[in-house]
Amino acid sequence: MSCSGVTAEQAGKHFNEFEEEEYGAPVEETDSDSDSEFDFDDSDYEVEDPSIFFDEEEEKEEEEEVMVTRSRSVRMTSTPQKTPRRTPHKSPQRTPQRARARSRSPLCEAAAETRHGRWNTEKDADTAPVLSRFQPKRTPGIQLDVLAPYSPKELFLLFFSADTVKTICDNTNRYAAKNQARGKKYKWVKVDTDELYKFLGLLIYMSLVQLPCVQDYWKQNHFLSVLTPAKVMARDRFRTIMWNIHLSNPEEDVKNDEKKGTPGYDKLFRLRPVYDEILRACQAYYHPKREIAVDERMVATKAKTSMTQYMKNKPNKWGLKLFVLAESISGYTLSFSLYTGKTSSPSEHGLSYDVVMSLIQPSYLGTGYHIYMDNYYTSPTLLTDLARAKFGACGTYRESRKGCPRERPNALTKKSERGSVRWIREGPLVFVKWMDTREVSVCSTIHPAFSGEMVQRRVKDEEKRWTVKEIPCPTPIMAYNKYMGGVDLSDQLIQYYSAQRKTHTWYKNVFMHLIDIASTNAYILHRDLSATKGVQPMSHKDFNVMIASQLCGVDMAGMPKSRATDHTPVPIHAEQKAHKARRQCRHCLQVDKLRKDTSWKCKRCDVPLCLLLDRNCFEKWHS
Incomplete structure (x- = not known):
């Protein structure tokens, strides 16, 4: 029997038939005061994972007990025993080898697989999710x-x-x-x-x-x-x-400053007049197209403030963290939020959830937008809530995040072939894994798992020669690579011509970064x-x-298009003669460290310079 094709009802039905056939019909419980429905006898059947027989709501409470009893056998019997729950019971009728053989029953594996789901491959078809209609508040583009x-x-x-x-x-x-x-x-x-x-x-x-x-x-x-x-x-x-x-x-x-330590204290107060005005202007004169991206950038500074962060993977490791929402195609900065440090009352969902929700404003954007983000932000809770708010989302994710699938059958391994695809759909969420040079994990509410896309990679053939090979690539990863770079593009445009100057005052660093945002956004407007x-x-x-x-x-x-030609030599004092009309040559003094007198100077520069056959400082000075 194929485990992948068994439903929960079928697994339960076959399991009951299997039990009745070997042990007889089960006896109904009549004692309502019993602590458990049955006291499982360990002489008949061993289950490797007893948690599959408990309700999901009891899993967390029973977790410690399951870990303790994992070394002991849990077996089913047709006759209920009115004894304390999980009381060890030794039976001479079964050997440990026989019990372990029973534990690998395909019915139990089918039940576990049905409950938790298994990883599908690129050969399995996935149904594309129903997307919310794209309804921006204004016509996308320049306003x-x-x-x-x-x-x-x-x-x-x-x-x-x-x-x-x-x-x-x-x-x-x-x-x-x-x-x-x-x-x-x-x-x-x-x-x-x-x-x-x-x-x-x-x-x-x-x-x-x-x-x-x-x-x-x-x-x-x-x-x-x-x-x-x-x-x-x-x-x-x-x-x-x-x-x-x-x-x-x-x-x-x-x-x-007198309000420090109270809810009324504003850490960004010294920035507010310009910070709020630039943010308003960024949203007023441009409306984004459907694909937008959320990421963070660093405003370089080592100012002594509680907001200064250290991020070892960023080009500017020390600085102030700025969360940014940008259009994916153009890199236009739409919104930003300066991280001010940990708050005294953290949110239920965490900082990454709150950042995305604060940057995504339906009153300004509209609905139906596709948001791309990296693994710092992506979580099943965030993507589900965005889907309820009529926003699609796609991003890489960390397997340690709550709600992400782990330890499922048919997962990728380190020996999986390059281009291998695994995916699981859970409602609007599709979790996709892809083996490139390393494993890549993406979660999306926008795309099907795989639509036949191929990418080219340089690999070594059997003779150890480099060759180009086409391998499958999941649809969410293709879209992520295309649209995630909005903030990176914005950073690139800013770094070309940044107005940053070295200063130890944090709000001056942010002020100069706001100048960069203004000039870069102005250029994108000019281009459009x-x-x-x-x-x-x-x-x-x-x-x-x-x-x-x-x-x-x-x-x-x-502005002069070439060097001016009115640098002509003239006497320093035409009415005086000999040494009274002489001054020290500037070129000899600065370059040669010599004191040489001359009676000539440049008319335009008003600089005394030697003008001799063997010492033409006038020509050297202007060359």
């Missing part, structure tokens, strides 16, 4: 007038509006006044909106032109010299703004607008160059 011309600066200002920047200016001025009252010695002039936009433009410029430290951007006549920063803002002014940049009201900060109009979009680099130049007020048309 702007697609025919209007938007400059890079205008797209960036959708996220950093004038009101938001005005709030930052007011709070920065308050914070600078507070610092000066503490005895800070630097000079401070109130910052206004135009100047703060220039400050943001310089941060984006520095993401494009990367130098070792901030001071290098203002060095003159140096190997690392650049022209733009000095034309936009003085070095000391940039540094004082960086020292004093503050997003929240300092007076309100004090009131919030260009596709709608049928024109070629700018590259990511050129788009950021335009944002920086327009914020700084630098006219790109007026």
Whole structure:
């Protein structure tokens, strides 16, 4: 009899017939005060796993007793004995060898297999689940007038509006006044909106032109010299703004700090004015297509705060953890949530469950979306609740998660052939295992287990030569590989031109990351607008160059296209002669460490330089 084709009713029926045939009909119980329905005699039949005869609700309570009695035999008899439950009873009629032979009855194996389910293979057909209809709240795509011309600066200002920047200016001025009252010695002039936009433009410029430290951007006549920063803002002014940049009201900060240890304390209070505005703008100007992904990213910092995390598998191992919801195809950041540490009242389902549920907002998204996630988030409870909320979900899972199938018959082993597939369906959930170079486990409420997809892999043949071979690949894993990379794509776009600068203040690190989110999302909007109009979009680099130049007020048309030609030598003092008209050559002093006098200088640079046949410092200085 094939165990895989026996139902629970059939297994029970055959088991009763088998019992009646050998031992006679069972005697009905008449003593209602008995502790157990029957006291099993150990002389007739041995069961390897007695738990299959108990109710599921009693399993947890009986678990310890089952472990204790596993070394003893549990047997059935046709005559009920009114003795204490699980009393050991020795019988000379059966030898241990005979009892062990009985324990391998196919009927018991069938009952266990029917109850727990077995792993199916790729040859077994699976029925695709019924999916919820895709009903977004708005038409997916850009929520702007697609025919209007938007400059890079205008797209960036959708996220950093004038009101938001005005709030930052007011709070920065308050914070600078507070610092000066503490005895800070630097000079401070109130910052206004135009100047703060220039400050943001310089941060984006520095993401494009990367130098070792901030001071290098203002060095003159140096190997690392650049022209733009000095034309936009003085070095000391940039540094004082960086020292004093503050997003929240300092007076309100004090009131919030007094609430530490109470439910009213907000760990993100110093970020709130900008954090909430950027989050609102991310959702206002773009609506995602059906496939979205949830993942986390690290905002690099070693600031001394309870929110700082260490994740050894991330490129930035130290930092603040940001949970992100992004569109899978474009990488557009839709929503985010900064992890603030363990709470005093943890949720019933855990952090990973709460994160996904907080990022998925039906009031904003709609229903019918397909959510992809990694094994940190995936659990049967989460996927079932998402299915009830009319969201499909797919993700890798950890076998240790509660509700995931373990120790089922016909499972994959380490010796399973590459491309082997195993799957189990439990209601809307399908659990799939696939053997690639290692075992991959995925759970989904969207896909059938296997639809005939094949992938190519390089393997060694019998003669140890590398060859390309097609192997089966489950449908959920194909979809996971295609759509899970939304947050990774967003991270990649951000890391190309990141405005992050080294600082030990955690909220400044997050503020600069919000600038990265704004500029990256603005570029994705530009790319989609260009596709709608049928024109070629700018590259990511050129788009950021335009944002920086327009914020700084630098006219790109007026920038020199080649080196200026008005570097001409002129006498230092034409009316004076001999040594009175001489000054020390700058090139000889800085490069050769020599003191050489010259009567010539560069008209444009106003730098004294030697101009002799055997010592032409003028040419060397400008080359």
